[in-house]
Amino acid sequence: MKTILEYEKIDVRSLTQKSYGDDQKLEGTVAGILSEVKRDGDKALAELTLKFDGVDLAQSGLRVKQTEIDEAYTLVSEDYIAAVRRARDNVRAYHEKQKRNSWFSTAEDGSILGQMIRPLQRVGIYVPGGTAAYPSSVLMNAVPAVVAGVEEIVMVSPPLKNGGLLPEVLVAAAECGVAEIYKIGGAQAVAALAFGTQSVAKVDKITGPGNIFVTLAKKQVYGQVDIDMLAGPSEIVILADGGASPRELAADLLSQAEHDRLASAILISPDRSLLEETSLEVEKQLGLLPRQEMARASWEGYGALISAPDLEKGMELVNLIAPEHFELCVEEPFAWLGRVKNAGAVFLGRYTPEPVGDYFAGPNHVLPTGGTARFYSVLDVDAFVKKISVVNYSEQALRRDAEQIMLLARREGLEAHARAIEVRVK
Numbered sequence: 001m002k003t004i005l006e007y008e009k010i011d012v013r014s015l016t017q018k019s020y021g022d023d024q025k026l027e028g029t030v031a032g033i034l035s036e037v038k039r040d041g042d043k044a045l046a047e048l049t050l051k052f053d054g055v056d057l058a059q060s061g062l063r064v065k066q067t068e069i070d071e072a073y074t075l076v077s078e079d080y081i082a083a084v085r086r087a088r089d090n091v092r093a094y095h096e097k098q099k100r101n102s103w104f105s106t107a108e109d110g111s112i113l114g115q116m117i118r119p120l121q122r123v124g125i126y127v128p129g130g131t132a133a134y135p136s137s138v139l140m141n142a143v144p145a146v147v148a149g150v151e152e153i154v155m156v157s158p159p160l161k162n163g164g165l166l167p168e169v170l171v172a173a174a175e176c177g178v179a180e181i182y183k184i185g186g187a188q189a190v191a192a193l194a195f196g197t198q199s200v201a202k203v204d205k206i207t208g209p210g211n212i213f214v215t216l217a218k219k220q221v222y223g224q225v226d227i228d229m230l231a232g233p234s235e236i237v238i239l240a241d242g243g244a245s246p247r248e249l250a251a252d253l254l255s256q257a258e259h260d261r262l263a264s265a266i267l268i269s270p271d272r273s274l275l276e277e278t279s280l281e282v283e284k285q286l287g288l289l290p291r292q293e294m295a296r297a298s299w300e301g302y303g304a305l306i307s308a309p310d311l312e313k314g315m316e317l318v319n320l321i322a323p324e325h326f327e328l329c330v331e332e333p334f335a336w337l338g339r340v341k342n343a344g345a346v347f348l349g350r351y352t353p354e355p356v357g358d359y360f361a362g363p364n365h366v367l368p369t370g371g372t373a374r375f376y377s378v379l380d381v382d383a384f385v386k387k388i389s390v391v392n393y394s395e396q397a398l399r400r401d402a403e404q405i406m407l408l409a410r411r412e413g414l415e416a417h418a419r420a421i422e423v424r425v426k
């Protein structure tokens, strides 16, 4: 059974920081990959894809062809297509509500002020595919971009050993209208999107989740391009009272642990016997999972059962951790919602296990990790638009405000600014 941690002794940093052995080295490895692609373009993509994915792009092709997409439709079931379409429609309906409108307001003096919303022109969406392929991440990236009106959406995802992408991934892309797809993953794919290569035109922004290599690469190219957030190895924190079911809690913890060796799953409760029983359940259920090696590594490395004095203290800890996913498994979940300060997404009540959000309900599953939910938000339509301010002063307004504008400019020692006003009103 996993040791139950006492609330007073919790070191929040140790709960949120992930280590892949030598982190300094990891940053260096990623930096090396980025500069290789920047320097050698397609040649580097080919070498790195052979090295990390075992695929020869000269054989498989770098860009997915329409024939591959057509073939993918013959390889998936009708039921799968129907499920993808429903999930896509739910995600679209949810994201449509986020759409902003440009606005303009005219003052009595005739001046017009406003804000225009413009979609980004070319974005790169990363769809994970190293240890598992994620068709659901195609929907979560592409749908808000489509709703925002992005002109060019380019998708990257690591190839399978057979040199192709999973048919389910290609079908999901086609169902969202994404047609420019490259068989590259990891830091090298992020580099291709950020710097451009002979075959991949660079983008304005990169969005999407990925493992530690992808996440560090996004962090390092930020500034060259925009990024959405650091959406790294998955996390779940559950706050539960004694009424929750250990069997269900264990299932929810493992739902995120199975993503990655660096994923984390944490249960906080004032009920010690619930923690003990959940621990036993986790052991029992681990043995049933196809990805048990991954889930076990995550549970042993980053899983935690924390005994809190009460739910209040438990809630404080949740806010300090700022988890990607937060499940409120308590008798009256809505009574606690107002206390949530830091989390990527909140799941309330017994019938809302986290995977409901991963696949289907409508909110986005691309979410900040590693404590960054303190300042990052879930991926949304806003991530794919820019806001441009619009100013049109009337003569009357300029004459009214001239003295004060000039005063402010001169106090900053910026005489040329003041004169740009003065020449119009004197």
Ligand SMILES: NC(=O)c1ccc[n+]([C@@H]2O[C@H](COP(=O)([O-])OP(=O)(O)OC[C@H]3O[C@@H](n4cnc5c(N)ncnc54)[C@H](O)[C@@H]3O)[C@@H](O)[C@H]2O)c1
Residues within 6 Å of the ligand: 029, 052, 053, 127, 128, 129, 130, 131, 132, 134, 137, 158, 184, 185, 186, 187, 188, 209, 210, 211, 212, 213, 214, 230, 231, 232, 233, 234, 259, 260, 263, 324, 365, 366, 367, 368, 369
């Ligand atoms: N936070 C979120 O919103 C969110 C959503 C979905 C998935 N995820 C996370 O996405 C991740 C998916 O990970 P994955 O590994 O299955 O797929 P991935 O596509 O993110 O990464 C696979 C790529 O990593 C690179 N790589 C692997 N080992 C390497 C090494 N030793 N050196 C250099 N590069 C290496 C390879 O290029 C490989 O193609 C998981 O961590 C999961 O938890 C997060």
Ligand SMILES: N[C@H](CO)Cc1c[nH]c[nH+]1
Residues within 6 Å of the ligand: 134, 136, 137, 233, 234, 235, 256, 324, 358, 365, 366, 367
């Ligand atoms: N839980 C992941 C976000 O951390 C998203 C996902 C995709 N597929 C299954 N789950």
Ligand SMILES: [Zn+2]
Residues within 6 Å of the ligand: 234, 255, 256, 259, 355, 358
């Ligand atoms: Zn998941």
